[in-house]
Amino acid sequence: MTRMPFLDRRALMAMMAKTGIGAGALAAWPALAAPWPRNIVADPRFADYPFALGVASGDPAPDGFVIWTRLCPRPAEQHYGMPRAPMVVSWEVAAEESFAVVLAKGEALASPELGHSVHVEVDGLSPDRVWFYRFRIAGQVSPVGRSRTLPLPGARVERLRFAVAGCQHYEHGHFTAWKHIAREPVDFIFHYGDYIYETNEKGAQTLTIQGHDFPRARKHNNDEPYSLDDYRQRYAQYKTDPDLQAAHHAAPFWVSFDDHEVDNDWADRWDQDGTPPEVFLYRRAAAFQAYYEHMPLRRASMPDGSRMRMHRNARYGDLVNAFVLDTRQYRSDQIGEAEKLPGGEKLAPMTPAAYDPARTMMGDAQEKWLFDGLADSTARWNLIAHQVMLMHLVGRGNGGAKGYNMDRWSGYMHSRRRLLSHIDKACPGNVVTVSGDAHRHYAGDVIQDEGAPGSKPAKIITSEFLGTSVSSGDDGMGELNTPQQLADNPALKATIDRRGYVLCDVGRDVWQAELKVIDKVSSPGGKLSTYASFAVERGDPGVKKA
Known part of the structure; x- marks a missing residue:
C-alpha cells in the first residue's frame, strides 16, 4: 500500500480510532515497492470505459475482504479493447460512500495472463462493519462497491x-x-x-x-x-x-x-x-x-x-x-x-x-x-x-x-x-x-x-x-x-x-x-x-x- 502523505502517524491513529479502521492496518502502510514487470504500460489509454464489467467483493474476513474488477472496455471484441501488456490499477477503501477519508489504498497488477483481472485482498480493517471500495486507472473511476467485514469469531451476534x-x-x-x-x-x-x-x-x-x-x-x-x-x-x-x-x-x-x-x-x-x-x-x-x-x-x-x-x-x-x-x-x-x-x-x-x-x-x-x-x-x-x-x-x-x-x-x-x-x-x-x-x-x-x-x-x-x-x-x-x-x-x-x-x-x-x-x-x-x-x-x- 502507499503511504498517506497528508497525515502524520498520530493524526492517522486518531482518525482510525474515530472511523473504525483496525490498528493492524497501520502496519500495512509503508511505501509500496512492487516489482512490476518490465513491459508494463506506464500511461494506459482507453477508447471506452474500462470498468464495463463492474466491481465485486467476496470471501470476507474479520479484517477485510477481496475486491475485484476486470479491465474490459469492449466486452464484445476479441481482445476486449485491451493492449496485450500488464498495467497498474489503483484501489481505495473508505468507511463512507463519499470517500471523504480514504482509509486504505494501494496498487494492483492487471495482467493479460489473467485477462486483466484484479484481485486485492484488503486487510487491516475493523470487524463487523460496512466498507466502500473503488478502482482507478487512466483518470477513470470504477463504480463504488459496498462490502462488509465479518464479526470477530467470539463476538455475540444477534442477527x-x-x-x-x-x-x-x-x-x-x-x-x-x-x-x-x-x-x-x-x-x-x-x-x-x-x-x-x-x-x-x-x-x-x-x-x-x-x-x-x-x-x-x-x-x-x-x-x-x-x-x-x-x-x-x-x-x-x-x-x-x-x-x-x-x-x-x-x-x-x-x-x-x-x-x-x-x-x-x-x-x-x-x-x-x-x-x-x-x-x-x-x-x-x-x-x-x-x-x-x-x-x-x-x-x-x-x-x-x-x-x-x-x-x-x-x-x-x-x-x-x-x-x-x-x-x-x-x-x-x-x-x-x-x-x-x-x-x-x-x-x-x-x-x-x-x-x-x-x-x-x-x-x-x-x-x-x-x-x-x-x-x-x-x-x-x-x-x-x-x-x-x-x-x-x-x-x-x-x-x-x-x-x-x-x-x-x-x-x-x-x-x-x-x-x-x-x-x-x-x-x-x-x-x-x-x-x-x-x-x-x-x-x-x-x-x-x-x-x-x-x-x-x-x-x-x-x-x-x-x-x-x-x-x-x-x-x-x-x-x-x-x-x-x-x-x-x-x-x-x-x-x-x-x-x-x-x-x-x-x-x-x-x-x-x-x-x-x-x-x-x-x-x-x-x-x-x-x-x-x-x-x-x-x-x-x-x-x-x-
Whole structure:
C-alpha cells in the first residue's frame, strides 16, 4: 500500500480510532515497492470505459475482504479493447460512500495472463462493519462497491441476513432477481453455481421447457466455449448485465461453481459426452481460470491447472459457522441409465450402485474438513452451503414412473448417510443447508434414509432450502407438478417453478427463510413476491410454516 502523505502517524491513529479502521492496518502502510514487470504500460489509454464489467467483493474476513474488477472496455471484441501488456490499477477503501477519508489504498497488477483481472485482498480493517471500495486507472473511476467485514469469531451476534441464488441462464431470461437482491439489506450473498451456461442453442428463436415453447429473451454471443478465450467472452457477456452488477456492488459474495461453468453434469474428470478424461481436464483448466478471473476470490482459490480449491468456511461471530462446499470437483461419476424428465432432470431407479461405499460426493479430504469443522463448531447455527439437492426426493418421469435424480446426493447415498449421521452426532438441531441447481424452489426436512422399502422415516436430521434459478427455465410453470411432488414426498413442504431466490434471516433461536419469486423474466420489470415463509427452531430440526 502507499503511504498517506497528508497525515502524520498520530493524526492517522486518531482518525482510525474515530472511523473504525483496525490498528493492524497501520502496519500495512509503508511505501509500496512492487516489482512490476518490465513491459508494463506506464500511461494506459482507453477508447471506452474500462470498468464495463463492474466491481465485486467476496470471501470476507474479520479484517477485510477481496475486491475485484476486470479491465474490459469492449466486452464484445476479441481482445476486449485491451493492449496485450500488464498495467497498474489503483484501489481505495473508505468507511463512507463519499470517500471523504480514504482509509486504505494501494496498487494492483492487471495482467493479460489473467485477462486483466484484479484481485486485492484488503486487510487491516475493523470487524463487523460496512466498507466502500473503488478502482482507478487512466483518470477513470470504477463504480463504488459496498462490502462488509465479518464479526470477530467470539463476538455475540444477534442477527444475520443473506440471500441464496444462482442458475442464471442468459438466454432464458432477464436477471431481475439480482436487481431485487441488490435492494435487500443482506450481510452476504451465496451464489451456489451456474454463473454462466456453456450451452449454445444454435440460433433457435424459442426455448422448449417442460413441453412448452417460450420466446428466447436474449442470445449468447459465441458458440459453446472450450478455450480460455471462449469462456472469457461468455463471462464478459454475463458480467455486462446491470442487475447482476448491482448485486455485486451491493454486498460481498461467497461463490462456488456447479456444472455449467465447465460443462453440463461434469463430475471430476468426466464430462457428459465421454471425452477422454485427460482431454476433458484441459477444458476444465480453461474454465477454472476464466471462473477465477471473474470472481472475487482469494489467491488460495487460484487454480493450479485443472485443480482449484473452493471449499472454505467463515465464522459470523458466535451465531453462524458457514461451510461452502464443492460437490463437483471430487465426486464420483454419475450412475444409471437416466430417463429424461420434463425440464431436463435425470431420473433413475435406486440400485445397489447408488449405495456403493466407494462412491463419493465430496472426496475424502473435503469430507474430513467438513466433519472436523462441524465437530469443533461452537456457533449457535451451522450453515452448509452447497450446489445440489440433499433431500432424497422421488420424482416422476414420462408415464408416471418413479425415480431419483442421480446428479444429486441421491446418487451418492453412502456419502449422504455419512454426512447426516455426522450432523446427528456432532451438532444435532443446529444445522441448516442451502443449495440450488433444480430450477424450482424446494423447502423441506432432510431425513436419514433407512434403505428398507416401506420402513418408517428416520428422525429429521436437518432442513434444506433450495433456491430456484435466477433465470434458467424462463418464466416457469408455477405450481405445475407441485401437488404430485408434495404427495410423493412427505418431507417436502413447498415447491414452485418460478424464478427468484431464498432470503434467510437468522436469529439466535429461529432461522427464517422466505422463498422469493419473480412473476416473469421473459421481459424486464418482473414483480417480486413471497411464495412461502418458513422457520427452523434451534434444537428442533425441521421446517415449519412461518
